[in-house]
Amino acid sequence: MVKVSSRPGSALPLALLALLPMLGAGAGGFGCSKNEKPEERGAPPPPVVETAKPGACAAGGGTVDDPVQGEFFVRTAGSYCLEPQGDTKTYGDRGKLTMDQVCTTAVDGECEVYKSYGLKRAVIVRYVDGGGGGGSVEVILSTFGDPGGAYGMFSKRVIADADPADPRAPRAIAAGGAGALGNGRGYVWKGPYLAELTYLNEQESPEQIAKSSASVLTAIAEGLGGKLPGSPDKPAAAKALPTANLVPNGIQYFPKEMLGVARLGAGAVGYYKEGAKRYRVVSLVRDDADMAKDAMKLLRQRPGTLPVAQLADEALHLVVQDSPDRPKSEYVVARKGASILGIGDEDLALKPGEPAEKQAEVRLTKDEKVTRVRGWLVAAAGAGGAPAAGAADAGKPTR
Template sequence: MDHSVPAATRATRACPGGPLRPRAWRCALLAGALVAALSSGCSKKEERLGAPPPPPPAAKPAACAGGGGTISDAASAPFFPRTTGGFCLDPNGGEKTFGESAPLPLDSICDMFDGECEIYKGFGVRRVVEARYVSGEGGSATVDVHLSKFGSTEGAYGMFTKRTVGDGDPADEATPRTIEGGGAAAMGVGNAYLWRGQYLAEITYNDEALAEAALKSSSEKVLPGLVKEMGAKLPGEPSLPPAAEALPRDNMIPLGIRYETKDVLGVDGAGPGAFGYYKEVDKRYRVVAIVRDDVDQAKDVLSTLAKLPGAAREKGIGDGAVRLMNKDGEGSATEWVFARAAKTVYGIGDEARVLRNGMTADEHAKLTLTKEEKTARLKKLVSAPAR
């Protein structure tokens, strides 16, 4: 356990739902309980001031008899079905809207997303709507929806991949699985993610009365249907950003794409691009695609990579190629080979998630492609017709 991390933060991380997740009642209560236990020595006055808020009131039976509530925000109302899977929009209303043409400032999403507003801003979020569905049978079950609009398709898709893959490994069994909806959608334990165009919907099933297994089962009956409905209603094309679309699909791990809106591999001037995660038997590797507006810009990317310490030009691959070693923090160095085909730069590199410092050469070889294997796959990529 990382004891340098505050206890409340550790409790929040322990809740399921991927690398990042909007605040859910059960996570908040877990963190709150842990903080309370660690703060038992506080004065009576402090205890009274720090008392947790009461849980949301349970829905009454037949809460959806009137067809459910409505969304008062005209810009987003068409995207929310009034009823879904035995739930309906809260008849008491109460949705909140933040950002452009909204009553609440965008900075207020910091409270809603557990202080992660800077991550959203980094991907270009412009507007967020928070809405709630309640059970038509009554009880404590609710479904919370956070619908974010970003300044670009790339920003919205980038945030989607941050939620589903983040800094983790999509081959991990805890990674959300693909479901149908919009341009891309995923289902975790009690939560789901939906992307289309400039929109990202993060949907959470809450019920304090259920253990995790029962919560998972109940959410599976409701969330996929809501994702599919909202995915059909959201505007924008469902096609992936060009760099993500350029990635090869053979041997790609499900949901194995991470989109970076800033410089890939942290290289200044490399620009945005998409990483794909791949597995062939026991060997793991990544492919990166960087698509520019024209050939000259793609040449500049390759030139930038060639200037990195230890980089070397390679011959006989596409319209120019570069080999380099990349090291991120304290992790093992990874080998990458890049090549250009017209206005696209491709790279194939080692999967850092399966490497560790101190591995023997044989251990390393069992999990990675050789330089020759990378080169062969790269030649195939750069000679293939553009999709």
């Protein structure tokens, strides 16, 4: 949830810079603006914390003073434990502090971002190293109005404004419904909950922090993920994304007005890597076919959109350019019943001014996109709605 740590500032994610930016009215459309407000970006400086003395965990650690969610936190994890006599901060529903105080005492600049995802409650606790190593872990457990809001915020935090295929991106860990481990930080999602873990140690260099934090963050994340109630199932649009060639943790979920497009509703974007080829898949799942048709109408309003014949119930071809200094991206979007899937170029893999033959090394052709979308939708219909692990292969042309 909130950032009171040494985590580098993160902008609103550039998850879909290339996808239909002109559809959103005054909100950057399907792309996230590169000119975001500074107050939505940064995290405050890390808090000054006292180093726990050796033996601080000898009595088994402290407890979380919160009758609502205190039982979700493990008392010990390796040599770490809940800080004895630690000060538990609770905000919002049945908390000691109000949600307004989240903005004034716990968050710097991102309060409205969390609220936009439906933040209802927050708990902040601290773990300390009983071995006297100087480390501590701050855990912020956020409760959202529904699982979609929590998963959306998780995906935003994990992807941030970076390429999830980058080796430096947070890696997936088995914790809760989804977990990720980055440099000195970790994330856990399950049901309506998002936990953010930050490791602090003023005695270590950044390189040392990256190494020493991994074990304790993983242990706390796994313990917390095992105790959190709620379903580990991702929202329908995220579940409908094909899994073959999907970058680990390479999903961004938008719980409402997908990517700023008014009335478009919830949807997910997947990041894919297939050899040298890079692409994105857009997924929307509606309650019925009529609602999906309405979503396609919104997409069809983009100037220059052309129909694609003999593909599912209806399909569109879109040529998108986020800004004059970005390469053009092509998308094929199709509807089958209440489901919509689209595939397009990976903006992060395209360099401005790059020759077409060079871009062709990472792009799929239009025919390849059509073939994949057709295969995914056929596989989804046969599997009852969600593409199976090999669905991407089902859509590939034979050789």
